[in-house]
Amino acid sequence: MTAEIFPKVKTIDLRKKHIGPSCKVFFSHDPIKIVRAKGQYMYDENGVRYLDCINNVAHVGHSHPMVVKAGAEQMELLNTNSRFLHDNLVQYAQRLQATLPEKLSVCYFVNSGSEANDLALRLAWEYTGHKDVITLDNAYHGHVSSLINISPYKFHQLANAEQSKSVHVALSPDLYRGNYRQDHPDPATAYADDVNNLIQKAHEKGHKVAAFIAESLQSCGGQVIPPAGYFQKVAQHVHRAGGLFIADEVQVGFGRVGTHFWAFQLQGEDFVPDIVTMGKPIGNGHPMSCVVTTREVAEAFKNSGMEYFNTFGGNPVSCAIGLAVLDVIEKEDLQGNALRVGGYLTRLLEQQKEKHPLVGDIRGRGLFVGAELVRDRVKLTPATAEAQDIIYKLKEQHILLSADGPHRNVLKFKPPMCFSEEDADMVVEKIDQILTGTLNAPLSL
Amino acid sequence: MTAEIFPKVKTIDLRKKHIGPSCKVFFSHDPIKIVRAKGQYMYDENGVRYLDCINNVAHVGHSHPMVVKAGAEQMELLNTNSRFLHDNLVQYAQRLQATLPEKLSVCYFVNSGSEANDLALRLAWEYTGHKDVITLDNAYHGHVSSLINISPYKFHQLANAEQSKSVHVALSPDLYRGNYRQDHPDPATAYADDVNNLIQKAHEKGHKVAAFIAESLQSCGGQVIPPAGYFQKVAQHVHRAGGLFIADEVQVGFGRVGTHFWAFQLQGEDFVPDIVTMGKPIGNGHPMSCVVTTREVAEAFKNSGMEYFNTFGGNPVSCAIGLAVLDVIEKEDLQGNALRVGGYLTRLLEQQKEKHPLVGDIRGRGLFVGAELVRDRVKLTPATAEAQDIIYKLKEQHILLSADGPHRNVLKFKPPMCFSEEDADMVVEKIDQILTGTLNAPLSL
Incomplete structure (x- = not known):
């Protein structure tokens, strides 16, 4: 066979x-x-x-019959772009939103984690009017050119890597091998202070910070679990500088962490990112992904005057598959x-x-x-x-x-x-x- | 119903x-x-x-039964990434290659026209070691940030557009409304000379040109048909500057132009781009796309030392669907x-x-x-x-x-x-x- x-x-x-x-x-x-x-x-x-x-x-699970069935049935019926109204799109957005804190209410559907993270950067740039991005050491956020720039995991591979002047690499909050370890009295504060130092240095050069981006748990970077409270402290520093907090859930979202549906929720109830990006597991292999943000950020992006259109993003087949994945997670x-x-x-x-x-x-x-x-x-x-x-x-x-x-x-x-x-x-x-x-x-x- | x-x-x-x-x-x-x-x-x-x-x-055609069947059957069997060997991937690459000039032999499978055009830029940057890109006025090449930069159709929508200093906008080769029209004795040369002027101006500023990119027929830009011979002359200028020619077939490829399978072939047998990008029609709505280039460009990209991995790109379902689309084009x-x-x-x-x-x-x-x-x-x-x-x-x-x-x-x-x-x-x-x-x-x- x-x-x-x-x-x-x-x-x-x-x-x-x-x-x-x-x-x-x-x-x-x-x-x-x-x-x-x-x-x-x-x-x-x-x-x-x-x-x-x-x-x-x-x-x-590979080739889950409920997901396959949902995809096949919708493919047979209709697969077109989101310039036409379709119930799968809005139903799926509603279902995703229900898993998130209330203020994360506006979705953009795209085709890959890379498209999602690039759009997250565009949202942050447009909302803040700033340019600089703070990323973690060893981070990987995707393969399009804007993301190679913020992915030390990738650009360290280059023989003659030239780091963008608007990208700042913060210490990875690694309690095993990082600068501050299990024996440190308050690693969350210590690692967050490092981010704040980078912000201050950027300001000294006349730069302004648009965003801090991190995977909620670092994956390619070595399965790193940041100490609880770290994200809250980072968010305080970043917000004070006028920037946004982007939580990259491409690898770790959709219930994988067990106690919560989203890995950023491990940081505590009091933490809500400004932008969440999703990917890999979202469609059980089907090319799809999503960016969710607040109404304020979404409106600022709209007010730039530029339409956002993604040919395949949010099509009825992708949304049917996304809905089936959510159903199976619940049902099983x-x-x-x-x-x-x-x-x-x-x-x-x-x-x-x-x-x-x-x-x-x-x-x-x-x-x-x-x-x-x-x-x-x-x-x-x-x-x-x-x-x-x-x-x-x-x-x-x-x-x-x-x-x-x-x-x-x-x-x-x-x-x-x-x-x-x-x-x-x-x-x-x-x-x-x-x-x-x-x-x-x-x-x- | x-x-x-x-x-x-x-x-x-x-x-x-x-x-x-x-x-x-x-x-x-x-x-x-x-x-x-x-x-x-x-x-x-x-x-x-x-x-x-x-x-x-x-x-x-919407929901074509052969395409739906191919997708559904493969979804049921296997949908995984291209780090595992799979025959659909190589068979599809072989089939696509057979539609192209022989030297365009190496494929990268991605998920959207935007991912394809961004990768095309990365290939050009890496191969040439240059940074600048020449694009046509009114061009649209995609929604990720690197492509907004080279898409006047988009960045002209911005209230406070700041054009990247490494992007140069050439005249659209529009014979109806452009600078050189039907009555011009040699519009192909005149429009290509404009590209050459941009190259010279970039050189005067110490810049170097990595690529010229154009849709083989401009779509959002107003259904513009460039005069035959224009691409050859542009390619001569761009190659002399050490740059590459990227033909964007995202909108117009796969037989749409009738006389040829690829729209760049309308320019004449003697024209072969260095990179071709594909998208929209490739999967009849399924999120997939492809970049094809020469062995030389592909090897230079590899020699940078950076792996290229695309989670969904080239998965067995996308390739099965791509193969079915090629079959239907032929059969019907x-x-x-x-x-x-x-x-x-x-x-x-x-x-x-x-x-x-x-x-x-x-x-x-x-x-x-x-x-x-x-x-x-x-x-x-x-x-x-x-x-x-x-x-x-x-x-x-x-x-x-x-x-x-x-x-x-x-x-x-x-x-x-x-x-x-x-x-x-x-x-x-x-x-x-x-x-x-x-x-x-x-x-x-």
Whole structure:
């Protein structure tokens, strides 16, 4: 039962010929060809099943029948742009709004997290009349040119990176490896003060700050969980400077953190960003995303005089799919599952930390979990090669996991939200065997 | 038979409440609610049928069953990112490549025309090491911030537009209203010389040109058809300056011009752009798009050291849909239909020009046609209000047409490619009646 057209070697050959060489595959030494997927499992061309611990885009599970049905039925009926009235658009906006604090009431539908973050910047620039942006170290906010500029995760990769003069990089609020750690009496204030220092320095140069942008939990940056209260303090500083707070929920939104629907809500009830951007999980793989902001910001953007039109954004098919994703999250209590299974996974990994010196830190919320590997628990020497080795050995065991962070030494768990305790048992057992050295030959097919 | 959830007044109310006020609807005085569509027809909540003369995104016809089936089947099987090998991706790249000159062999799959044009700029910046971009007056290339900068159609809307110092606006090669017209002995050279002048001026300021970008036929800019040979001459100037030529086919590609699959091919066999961007019609409404370039440009981009990853770009569903669109274009000979029906429509409109002084110019290729309305055929005074009036009266006759161009006085035909001669007869007959003043009450429902 394969959906294969070409032998794998031919697929690889055609890919080399016709796909941009900057577009990398997973496991480049021996990439995987996936032909179908269901729930938290993916299947290769030989029918081999892989446990998927990484695809947060397939949020409610790969190829969820309710999502597929909603998309297919709407495609059959109508797929057109938002210059025509359509109930899916307004119903979906209403449903999304109901998950957010009341003042975040105005939506813009776009096609990707990158489009969302770029629009968030445009909103902030227009509302404030300012230009500068403060971003966190190791942040990744998207691939369009304006976002490469505010993504140290990306621009640090460049040989001759020239940082934009209107972008300021604040300390990552990393309590494990950052400037202020677990032992600091008040890391939230200390990290927020760093942002304030950047604002003051920008002012000294005659610059003005339009926005502070951060993922509510830093993902590519190493699964970093900022201390509670940090965002409130940053928002105070940024608002005082006339800027806006943009919370990037592209990786971490839609119930993944378990206790809340949005990860910024982990900071406390008293925190409300000015702009929230959404993406990846929003359509379970369908290209769609959203920016939500306040009435004030939306009106200022309108008053610039420039229409905003996005050809595909908010089309009836995308909205039908978005609605189905929300329905499945509720119906299957996937937020509750993320809390339960995420907690279980974190406890299992904590046990690994007690057992194996290589496991330096376990941190996470719900089904967003990082395990940072270090060669030395005092110096925190990144165990980058070891992380790669584990990833490859897990792949041989048909488990998909990835390593990320600035040192590529953080094992990154962000599975589909239907991930089970049995799945958690399986992946941690294999990690244990790899770290113990008791894992030998790959499983037979 | 309606797919309505809310009464229309409630839809409008919710839209005002929850959708960004910069996002406009068609016919804002009395917007249309569309609930389904098929081929070149759209249906409102009361079952009233509208003839669609404007939706070039629904390229092979609204909700084409082959496209819907391809999308639905692939959604059911697998929708994931391009870090896994998949045959749809490489097969689609191969199929697209076969429509292009051989040297345009490397594809990047993204989600929208905006993402495509932004990536095209990134490729040009990286390949050339230069920064400046030359764009045409009235051009529109997308809504992300880098593209607003190169879209005079957009930034002219701003009260306090501040044009980027690295963007240079060349004369639109408009033979009707531009600096050099039908009576000029060699408008292609004259317009290309303007580009060269901009290059020289940039050089005098110590700037260097990374790219010239133009739609192969200007769409929002007023359905402008550049004189053949213009692109070759521009490319010579731009290449001599070390820059690249980007042909934006987002609006006009995929056989719409009838004689060729790509509109840049109208310029002659000897013209090959360095980068081609695609969008709107590529997925018949599904959010997808593509950038194609040469091996040399792609390798230079890779050598920057920065990976390019696009979460949704090139996923198996998008590629399945893209393949189905190519299949339908071939199977139903839609390019041939565009040539035949487009020619027929153009001839009918030419007759209107002979009959009504308001019709100043008819121009087009295939099913991409513009009718420019003027109050005075010598002064070319734009008949903006008249164009709006026609659009609204046609709407009452259940025909969807729009007016665009810098003066919003160009009636813009870009219907689904299954548009028929009967459809052409109907719309032109109604236009004739409107211009003659013999059209009275709206059709009864």
